Amino acid sequence: MKRRDFFRNTALGALGAAFTAPLRAIGQTTASARNIIFMVSDGMSNGTLTMASLLRQRKEGKQSHWLQLYESGKATRALMSTASATSLVTDSAAGSSAWGGGVRVPNGSLNVGADGTHYTPILQKFKKAGRATGCVTTVPITHATPAGFCINNSHRGDMGEIALQYLPLQFDVMLGGGREYFLASHRKDKQDLLQQYQNNGYTVIDNRDALLQLPAANSSPVLGVFCENGLPYALDREQDTTLQQQIPTLAEMTTQAIRRLSKHPKGFMLQVEGGKVDWAAHANDAAALLYDQLAFDDAVKVALDFAATDKNTLVIITTDHGNANPGLYYSDKANSNFDKLHTMRHTNDWILNGIQRSTTPAALIERIEHAQGLVITPAEAGSLLAHYSQLDGDGLYNPRKLPFKELAMIQSAYTSINWGGMDHTADYVELAMTGPGSELLPPFVKNTDLHPFILKHAGI
Incomplete structure (x- = not known):
């Protein structure tokens, strides 16, 4: 062999190895996971993960459970590309389908x-x-992320049809909101x-007590729909005893789902979604976003605790895409401004839905101070109230067209939290x-890579 051919072939071989190494790693298996728990904080930008962990550190004196995995070296970490077939920026239907199908x-x-092809x-x-x-989800059980693991439908919005599609499939545990699609x-x-x-x-159950009292030995499939639309934001739930009695937390739903599924002799797969994280990002609602991210983090702990005891469970924690790119931005008061979240009692969703055209600036100032401890100016109150003469607010999941964007812009001076937009992003995301098998995760993957990875390590 000529010397230059040797070097050329060697270089090409090395290049080919570099490209195929991640694929080989995904195909390899050194261990078999009896159980898979796939956890999705829907619409979680890296800023969301960061700020939620900072909030937990500064308020509770401990790191988030997700980042504790990184600190302790107990997790393999990767970045994931989230594009769909039609866009660099995916929606939740295509994002979940990349994993699901x-x-x-x-x-x-x-x-x-x-082309109409259905992928199982x-x-x-x-x-x-x-x-x-x-x-398990905090949005309708028929919503895009759970549905992407379950069914085929060319229209994610046809949730009445999706509710009907679930019926013959006999999945063992389905818990969330969206009761209206079954009524x-x-x-x-x-x-x-x-x-x-x-x-x-x-x-069929519809309240928290019924969920907590389910006998683990009961082998019948369970459908739990606890409210219409999505579940209330975690922060608002904590201030309402009626909601606390009616609506379970994501951690409670995850606990009960694992409790039932783990009785199965051949193992299980469970998807857990913090769906309202995405809704809060669309609304630029910082209090809703970070406390729902912490509620998701509490569910992460449930999964990790089970896996630590079981020792045969692969836990996957990620998001389908970023959303709104929130972040804590520099100012001389960044720390003290951010710490105002410690004592917030309600979300922007709660504030804005309680305002009427007749609300006065003084009443609005009082409402925001009661809800979040922020004292805005009369001029800021007046500018927000001006939108109620003809509601024209932006953001998805905003049927009343409330002025979420305007309130977030006002709050930024008091919290030092700013937003890049009100919609999904093309960011590579945390995974x-x-x-078992987690050590074979490559450092960079496509969202579709997780489907064969899971099947391989579950022995399917």
Whole structure:
């Protein structure tokens, strides 16, 4: 062999190895995970993870459970590309489908390709393999992220149809909001799906006590829909005893789901979603965002505690995409401004939904001070109230067109928290794994890589 050919072939071989190493790592397996817990903080930008951990550190004196994994060296960490088939910026349907079906599909689609091809969702594969399956979320159980693990539908917004699609699949635990998609009074076809689920052997529950009292030995599938639309924000729930009695926390739902699924002799796969993190980011609602991220972090602890005892569970913690790119920005008062979140009692969602056209600037100033301890000026109150003469607010999940953006801009001077926008971003996102097989996670992956990774390490 000529000397230059030797070097050329060696270089090409090294280059090929560099490109294929991550794929080989995903395909390899040195251990088999009996259980998979896949945790999604929907719409979590890196700034969200950072600020929530800072809030927990400064308020409670401890790091977030997610970042404790990094500090202790107990997790493998990677960055993940989140694009869909049609855009560098994914939506939650395509984002979840990348994991669920293993293929990038168009935004708005659930495991259905642009050519109409249906890709089998991962929970159906686990079910076919004889494993227990479930989803837990703080938004409607029919919403994009859980649905991406469960069904095929070219329209993520057809949640009434998705509720019907779940029925014959017999997933073992499905917990969240979205009761209206199961009620005859709210459905276009007037079908009483809650009754149909009961007729098909499901245990149907609608409140926290019923969830906490579920017998673990009961093998019937469980459908829990605890409210219409999404669950209340964690911060608002903590100030309302009625909501506390009616609505479980994400950590409580995760605990009960694991408690039931872990009884299955062949193991399980569970998806856990902090869905309201995304809704809060769309609204630029800092208090809602960070306390729901901490509620998700509490659910992370539940999963990690189980995995530590079980020693045969792969825990995956990530997000489907960034959203709004919030951050704590420099000022001389950045620390003290940020620490105002310690004593906040309510979200911007609570503040704005309690304002009417007749609300006076003085009443608004008092409402915001009561909710968050911030004392805005009469001029700021007047500028916010001006939007109530004709509501025209931005942001997704804002049916009343409330002025979320304007309130966030006012608050930035008092909290030092600023926002990049009100929608999803193309950021590469955090991905953490711990448990059997996690050591083989490459440092950079595509979202679709997780589908074969999970199947390999679950032995499916």
